[in-house]
Amino acid sequence: MKDSIKPFVVLLGLLVLWHTLVIAFDMPGYILPGPVDVAKSMAENASLLWEHTLVTLSEMLLGLLLGVLLGIVLALVLVYFAALRPWLLPPLLITQAIPVFALAPILMLWFGYGLTSKVVMTILVIFFPVVTCCYDGLRHTHQGWLDMAQTMGGNRFAILRNIRWPAALPALASGLRVAVVVAPIGAVVGEWVGSSAGLGYLMLQANARLWVDQMFAALTVLAFCSVSLYYTTDRLLRRFIPWQPETSQE
Amino acid sequence: MKDSIKPFVVLLGLLVLWHTLVIAFDMPGYILPGPVDVAKSMAENASLLWEHTLVTLSEMLLGLLLGVLLGIVLALVLVYFAALRPWLLPPLLITQAIPVFALAPILMLWFGYGLTSKVVMTILVIFFPVVTCCYDGLRHTHQGWLDMAQTMGGNRFAILRNIRWPAALPALASGLRVAVVVAPIGAVVGEWVGSSAGLGYLMLQANARLWVDQMFAALTVLAFCSVSLYYTTDRLLRRFIPWQPETSQE
Amino acid sequence: SGNKQTSNNKQEKELKELTLMLEWFVNPDHGPIIIAQENGYFEDQGLKVDIQEPADPNLPPKLVASEKVDLAVYYQPSLIHGVANGLPLAWAGTLVATPLDGLLVLDDGPIKSLKDMKGKTIGLNIGGIENAILDTLFEPYGFGAKDVKLVNVGWNLSSSLMSGRVDAIMGAYRNFELNQLAIEGRKGRMFYYEENNIPPYDELIFIANSKKNDKDAIRRFLRAIELGTQYIVNNPEKSWKIFRDYSPKKLDNELNRRAWFDTISRFDLRPAAKDAGRYQAFADYLQENGELKAKVNSKDYMLDF
Amino acid sequence: MFDVIIQDASLRFGNHCVFEKLNLTLKGGKWTCLLGGSGVGKTSLLRLIADLPAGETDGKILCQDGFPVSNRIAWMAQQDLLLPWFTVLENITLGQRLRRSWADILKRRPILPPEVQDKAMSILEKVGLTEKAHVLPQTLSGGQRQRAALARTLMENRPLVLMDEPFGALDAITRLNLQDLACELLKNRTVLLITHDPLEALRLGHDVYHLRGQPAQLTDAITPPGEIPRSLEDNNLMALQGKLLDRLRHESLLEPLAGEQ
Amino acid sequence: MFDVIIQDASLRFGNHCVFEKLNLTLKGGKWTCLLGGSGVGKTSLLRLIADLPAGETDGKILCQDGFPVSNRIAWMAQQDLLLPWFTVLENITLGQRLRRSWADILKRRPILPPEVQDKAMSILEKVGLTEKAHVLPQTLSGGQRQRAALARTLMENRPLVLMDEPFGALDAITRLNLQDLACELLKNRTVLLITHDPLEALRLGHDVYHLRGQPAQLTDAITPPGEIPRSLEDNNLMALQGKLLDRLRHESLLEPLAGEQ
């Protein structure tokens, strides 16, 4: 099969799976509506969905950008300021262990109900995989390369730029893949906690009115965003890390 | 400073930070109570907290165990059944892109209000970092080793066991670190959706009654679980991957 | 057959089991249920009631619809939404017979009258009829829901109001949030819906599956609720102690105590009494104000006993 | 012992043709040595024989006895390919580990039966790594790593042995000792050995080929007389070395730097 | 040119003492060659001079001119250490990249000034890798990788050059050519070269040392006459080779396998 059709076939397969799931388990529409109903609702609410998708998408992308940056910066700090590490790590872990809902009132107080709080929420959700993977990548650079760099009298930044960083890229890539997929959740959770627009808000609205179709329409859009974001990222990562090809399967 | 005191000093530092934060921003108690109030509440509710902690901890550990196993198995399937990959990946991504709250009614319907649904939720939250990192690790095994294994006529399982798997361990370790830290969130979110015990339940109860002290007491316990889980895992991982020491910082 | 004597003669093992899912954690709004449980009224009626608490108020209708629970506590407006969306749900009794909700502002804030609301921000925990209510509330002053900013604040209603992030909140209960503010040393002012042109409705009702239900058991259940309500009305202090002791760790606090006494006058003394006209009027109101896509007929979603 | 016949082997990487229609016969039970400039295609030829992935390949590898070559090859790569998570002993018994069947696992047979363990230790002793048997390879010197890789290859006990510069990182004396050792342990095996040392080729090879040109071509074999390992004091050998060096030099006259296209 | 004096150098890995109180003087502007059994400690000594982390070290590295050695060293390791994300050209100009200062970056000076680029290309031409300048090192053969590493070291242009078996993976002719090239480009540099080829040592070394024993000791220097690179036809050289081989053999008589403790 051609690679370019595959995703569509998969999509179709998933729809069929969904449909059969609904039929097989005899799912009532208010628990899990069938794909046809959802498609209908999507068509009806197209412009509404589009509007809210734009909001969520912008929160998500901004959050991703800043979260990845923050994650990378933190990883660098952890690697380069080893003395800070035991002090930095616990607070960092705590931000992850505390469910955002508990932090929400505080975040809302500080950042308001606008874009900022959702972006902060997204950042909170995604930066940890980025830090962990990037940090793990950075601290395991092949010692021989670092030795060589030392004899060459390279400055710290140049060593980072030319050796440590590219060496950590494959690990960072894993972190990015995770981050990109969970970013929508960050935005949506942020919207649940306080918002007046976005797919999360739409879902809440639909849920309160028991418009399960519309909720699943919003969910579908969200899932679509996630999946396309993942594939885009995956492709970009492969392009930027060409020296690490996949090895054979045998 | 001795390594063994460091964590306690960090803890103290965090408490001080918390305290000053409360004072500096003049935080009202119903948004962020001070550490003293929280400590008081912890002392008062010690037995209650302990009881609910046990529940959450068991959900979390069981979820972790199963989630990590599932993650590894999925990673193996993705690597070894390359043909399945384009079909498996999108559904996998979708499970991550859909916020659990949307799935909650379905999960509740299928798994009930007991331990199972919380374990399933935890699994849902943690397995993705494990899959991503493990899969990335497995598919980038050094080609030379695989070539050698091929000439030696090794069987697939033995090659996995002796070459691919240990080679992927450092990457898997990153995934595990992330998983361990977010596992408590999985359990707590599961409890929010439906439960009658656990720290998440306690938090919701406390939050609904605006007992912010008690909520933060539960949060503190949760954070403590996360952090100790992380450090335990980190130590174990270092012990089990001795051939990949940290390289120098220069 | 549901009288005291027969059930006393029968032994416990023959009790009919019922699962009841609350709409939220146990709180004074559920007074009659708890009193009925504690005073053994359910048992007297030959029932064994298993009380469950969810964290998402929109879960119970789905579980009732899919026959996972027998009865649930729910909101009248939401029931109408559910029925309009084809869920097999039906009214099966009333718990709290007036609205508890209202538009809540800080007493010392700039908003003295509803007309000051124009352009302000309202925090809410989405309930699904906000637009209709706001349009009606503001109509006399020449503006509507579009002229205020709605922000979903989830469960942080009072803290968002107190911290000044929003100017008013909706979805706050007069028996709770007002007391909560008082405990924090603030005073709230509530604009009551029923005093501002909104047709009255029941805040909390019981719902059952409209296709599959045990009318006999429900009738006995409502009888026990009725007894519970009567006991509360007759013995406010005593009943508070019983309620508190149901789960002292969770329930014994100042907020609940205050809420308890504020709620007593709100319980429906005739839980099984059916007022189809009132329900139809409210449904029509919602439909006229664009909150309902289809017309619903109150006869279709109210059980007859 | 069976001959191995390489027929019309071709290899290209994109536009760059490494060799084309190359024919070579590895005589059964004999040592064939391959010399050639850097980058001319020796390693590639070895990989092709071992059926390992490379560029676009073509051609046939036939065994005289009609069976395929797969699973009858021991391959020693140019890099040592030691696994960092295994000790030296575990590394050199990797083949045994990899070929452990499900039956072995289910019947809980030991990973290393005593006789394999003994053999491994005796080979380690012969390559002088007894004391390093239980350390991770990261702590080995370059030559020690190469010796461990050689030990692993010798453990394999296969009829066809392909070795890519197996003695390149060793000092002269160790090298002579290990050449003797290899000759002893690989007696009657069909061996293809790549080396850059003409004397080594002449000492060990029944046939010595030189790969050169672009696309690479094989010269006629030089066939030194006598049994291997030959003594370096042998006068014949010195004469042949002259001839061989001539060939090598001839190449360097054709091109400014050997082997480079 | 300054001498480099290694005083009382010691190195141990846990219980294993590699060498103790070792003294060596690298004569300024001259080539010092170091031979020795596999695993005897040559690489370790080189790393010690270059101040690279190893086991527990002790001792002093002094320069005659009083300045420290750091930043005056070019080090070519036993592994090629090519970076897989850089092309060959980028790899051999790594030093320039790493030493780029903030000023250079802020002033947007090109990473490779034209003269550096030209020099890099000319060195690449001399080591025969012109055509490989723009490919990633993964596609190089073993010898080509070693040549790239050599080119990178030659680009460094440092007064003290430490090379660990720089020609080990090259065929005889390429090796001779590159020896000549190194001699030409490293004229008047202080060079320490580790090799396993006695002839190479004699051809290139002003002083040839042999490291042996456990803990390792240096023999007296052999000092071949004449300018480097010496012709291999030189009779003196042959005589010295005899002497050197004697020394090497002597070691192997002491211990069953050279260099192994």
Ligand SMILES: Nc1ncnc2c1ncn2[C@@H]1O[C@H](COP(=O)(O)OP(=O)(O)OP(=O)(O)O)[C@@H](O)[C@H]1O
């Ligand atoms: N990190 C280490 N830990 C423990 N022992 C080590 C370590 N590195 C090297 N050694 C030991 O030190 C000794 C000297 O090693 P070194 O690499 O210096 O040898 P060498 O002379 O360069 O040998 P070769 O010619 O094989 O490269 C060896 O026995 C080696 O096993």
Ligand SMILES: Nc1ncnc2c1ncn2[C@@H]1O[C@H](COP(=O)(O)OP(=O)(O)OP(=O)(O)O)[C@@H](O)[C@H]1O
């Ligand atoms: N993956 C690859 N992609 C493109 N070209 C390659 C690849 N692998 C090898 N080559 C090229 O093929 C040619 C032959 O390489 P090969 O490794 O066989 O050389 P060799 O004879 O073993 O050299 P050496 O003695 O240096 O090891 C070289 O020019 C090399 O650059």
Ligand SMILES: [Mg+2]
């Ligand atoms: Mg090669």
Ligand SMILES: [Mg+2]
């Ligand atoms: Mg060495």
